[in-house]
Amino acid sequence: MKLEDKLATLPDSPGCYLHKNAAGKIIYVGKAKNLRNRVRTYFQQSRRHDPKTLELVSKITDFEYIVTDTEVEALILESNLIKAHKPRYNVMLKDDKQYPHLKLTLNEPFPRVLKTRRVLNDGALYHGPYLPASLAQQTLKLINQLFQLRTCEIEIDGKRERPCLEYHIKRCLGPCVKDLCTKPQYVEAVKDVKLFFEGKNQDLAASLRERMEKAAEDLRFEQAARYRDQVKLIERLGEEQKMMLKTAADIDIFGYYREGARAALQLFTMREGRIIGRREFFWEDLPRENFDPREFIGDALKQYYTMGNYVPHEVHVPVDFDDLEVLEQLLSDKRRKRVYIYDPQRGPKRDLIDLVERNAKIAFDQRFRVLKPDMQLVLEEFADTLELPAFPNRIECFDISHIQGSETVASMVVCDNGQMNKQEYRKFIVKTVTGIDDFASMHEVVKRRYSRLLREEKTLPDLVLIDGGKGQLSAAARAMREIGLEAVPMVAIAKREELLFVKGREHEPVRIDHHSPMLHLVQMVRDEAHRFAVTYHRKRREMRDFDSELLAIPGVGPKLKNRLLRNLGSVDNIRRATAAELLPFVGPQKAAQIVEYFAKAQELPFDAGPPDEFIEED
Numbered sequence: 276m277k278l279e280d281k282l283a284t285l286p287d288s289p290g291c292y293l294h295k296n297a298a299g300k301i302i303y304v305g306k307a308k309n310l311r312n313r314v315r316t317y318f319q320q321s322r323r324h325d326p327k328t329l330e331l332v333s334k335i336t337d338f339e340y341i342v343t344d345t346e347v348e349a350l351i352l353e354s355n356l357i358k359a360h361k362p363r364y365n366v367m368l369k370d371d372k373q374y375p376h377l378k379l380t381l382n383e384p385f386p387r388v389l390k391t392r393r394v395l396n397d398g399a400l401y402h403g404p405y406l407p408a409s410l411a412q413q414t415l416k417l418i419n420q421l422f423q424l425r426t427c428e429i430e431i432d433g434k435r436e437r438p439c440l441e442y443h444i445k446r447c448l449g450p451c452v453k454d455l456c457t458k459p460q461y462v463e464a465v466k467d468v469k470l471f472f473e474g475k476n477q478d479l480a481a482s483l484r485e486r487m488e489k490a491a492e493d494l495r496f497e498q499a500a501r502y503r504d505q506v507k508l509i510e511r512l513g514e515e516q517k518m519m520l521k522t523a524a525d526i527d528i529f530g531y532y533r534e535g536a537r538a539a540l541q542l543f544t545m546r547e548g549r550i551i552g553r554r555e556f557f558w559e560d561l562p563r564e565n566f567d568p569r570e571f572i573g574d575a576l577k578q579y580y581t582m583g584n585y586v587p588h589e590v591h592v593p594v595d596f597d598d599l600e601v602l603e604q605l606l607s608d609k610r611r612k613r614v615y616i617y618d619p620q621r622g623p624k625r626d627l628i629d630l631v632e633r634n635a636k637i638a639f640d641q642r643f644r645v646l647k648p649d650m651q652l653v654l655e656e657f658a659d660t661l662e663l664p665a666f667p668n669r670i671e672c673f674d675i676s677h678i679q680g681s682e683t684v685a686s687m688v689v690c691d692n693g694q695m696n697k698q699e700y701r702k703f704i705v706k707t708v709t710g711i712d713d714f715a716s717m718h719e720v721v722k723r724r725y726s727r728l729l730r731e732e733k734t735l736p737d738l739v740l741i742d743g744g745k746g747q748l749s750a751a752a753r754a755m756r757e758i759g760l761e762a763v764p765m766v767a768i769a770k771r772e773e774l775l776f777v778k779g780r781e782h783e784p785v786r787i788d789h790h791s792p793m794l795h796l797v798q799m800v801r802d803e804a805h806r807f808a809v810t811y812h813r814k815r816r817e818m819r820d821f822d823s824e825l826l827a828i829p830g831v832g833p834k835l836k837n838r839l840l841r842n843l844g845s846v847d848n849i850r851r852a853t854a855a856e857l858l859p860f861v862g863p864q865k866a867a868q869i870v871e872y873f874a875k876a877q878e879l880p881f882d883a884g885p886p887d888e889f890i891e892e893d
Contacts, residue, residue: 277792278318281338284640285311289349290342291356294364296334297799303331303364306353308346314338320789331364336795339641341553341634344626352550359551375411377402377418379468385431385450386465387424390415400469421505422464423448467505480506525587529572530631532639536561539642540575541635543627545587555638569596576602576616586610592618593628650693653792660785660793661777663764665737668692672740672800673724673751675705675716676808683708685720686808689736690800702811713743714750722754729758741767742801745781752778768801825849828872830865849873 290310294303294317307313316322317332324332343349357365380386382398390411394401419426425447427439433453441447442455448464449455470479487502526545531538540556556575573596580586586606595618606614619625658666670690677683689699703723708715721739728735739755741747748767755761765778773794774784787794825836825846842860843849849857850873857866 278335278337281641282311282315282318285314285340286342286637287311288342289344289346290340291349291352292338292340293356293360294331294335294362295337295339297336297795299337301360301362302334303362304353304356304360306346306349308349310340310342314340327364333789333798336792340637342630342637344630355551377411377415379465381465381469385425385461386468387426388415388418388422388468402471417504418468419446421501422468424461424464424468425450427451524589526589526591527587528591528627528631529576530593530628530633530635531568531572531575532632532636533561533566533571534639534643536563537639537643538571539635539639541631541638542579543631543634553634555635557638557642559643568594572596573598573602580606580609586614588612588614590614590616591624591628592616593632594618650796653796654693656791657793657796660787661764661766661775663738664762665764667738667764669734669736670738670740670800671724671736672742672804673717673720674742674801674804674808675713675720675747676805676812677705677711677716682812683716684808684812685716686804686811687720687724688800688804688807690796693796695800695803700807702807714746717741717743717747718750718754721751722758725755725760725763726758729760735760735763737764739763739765740797740800740804741765742770742804743767744769745776748776748778748781768797773798828869830868835861835865 287309289306289308291304291306292310292314293301294305296302305313317324317328317335341352343352375390375392376394378389378391379400379402380389381400391401418424423446425431426441427447429451431450433451435451438447438449438452438455442449442452448461450458450461467479467482470482483502483505487499487506490496490499490502524545528543528545529540530543531540533539536559538558538561540558542554542556543550544552544554561571572592572594576590576592576596577598580602586609590606599616599618603614603616606616617624619628654667657663668691672688672690673685675683675685683705685703685705687701687703689696691699701724703720705716705719707719725735739751741751744767748765751767752761752765755763755765767776768774769776769784772784772786773789774786775797776784787797825831825839826833831839838860839849839857840846843852843856849869852870854863854866854870857869861869
């Protein structure tokens, strides 16, 4: 499915979107108040993106999304998904400190409110988590101003002569001084905070409105304004957040959507109270008649949890089923701790199941109502656009790597039917070229590769892809012409403009749409060839450095160096060898010199680098 088609299916709902690269890896997670409007902005040519976003967009080949009921839920889900997938283009948080709580110390005679990142079983009442984290500090500040609980750690006995500054700036009721604040007054303030923490926001708001009106009638306008601000705070923070429950339990939440013989089952995984991911399952052969949801859910869960998957504390399902108690016992035995399976009918847990089922319907639509991405169609478009004589089942791509002309190497990667075939990769040491000459290097490598295929009578590729511009393409084409393979199609891709130069039509470069799956395929193959070449070049440099170290030993020349490496395998092994272990390959005097050399080298701050390797060359 093309990105344009998928963009057309986006809903006008809040939620999270997950951008993926050509390898299917999630590279960015974002949240949106309106998924349709937000996701489309990435692919609008008129938008002026910053360099980071431009790089991100160039890597996007697919995306998925999860709808939520509110933008707040999307914000929390976004944070959980970023932590779970660690996308490259997201700012990463290093630990769980992005989830602060507020703590009401009910275990103290005069409770206070503190910000904490640890939830303990200490008799206190906790509220949170707060996202963003700054909201916790803002809420704490407002609680201190509006409810005026104490912030100090002193013992409250009413014997203080005068209150501290917090009382004078109206951020504390002053229970430390007799007659400034009675015990019932302080208890009432604690009760208000407790109602807020327990989520009884409607009761608290109603009570505060009554006090506000009473204060206004008594012309205590400052107090009435304080109650008004309290009501606004509660309305802002009172929204339920289904993406993160107030529990430390691990929960699996299931929901499904079915039409006819097809169904999509969605699983949301909640770990330590946070939604961190999901899984999708699909059926295409269910019975059209007499479909039983209870049997369907029961069979699905039994198959899922008997395959060795992690067992959570709780499982939430949309319907009850016959073997629920039996499966509960099985999971409890597996976990060695009581496991519960619930089918909630109302409340926040049911709301979360409904949300999972909404996402299951979206997954169903994406799977069965919209065409899936088809590599065959991409390759057909590739053949038509470039006017290739044959379907490009096999694509071989070349790249050259060097640093200022030293240790020049080349790589060749193979793409079979849209999939990289690493067993067919080859790497070359450029032998006839000195200095910086990418054109001559490309000519040598291409000629060596296909001369060998001709000698061995092996199958030729349907298309040769060159990483470079017209110069590299011309050199490669000349090599193919010299060995009689001029008919093999060849294409070069320029790195900056991402233009395709087709052999024979170099003066008319092909510009492909930035979001075309065909361009993404070419980029994937090109990037893999570049990675493979750079990796090989790095190893060659390491081998050169190791060679230099061995040749620095007095009396060790190229032949002795090669003999030692051939028999001992690496410089590290030679460095660790004793004189006795070296004797089969060198004389006693030479063995003593080698051992002495490395013994002295160990006393110096010398970094030997990674071990040498023997690399099979094509």
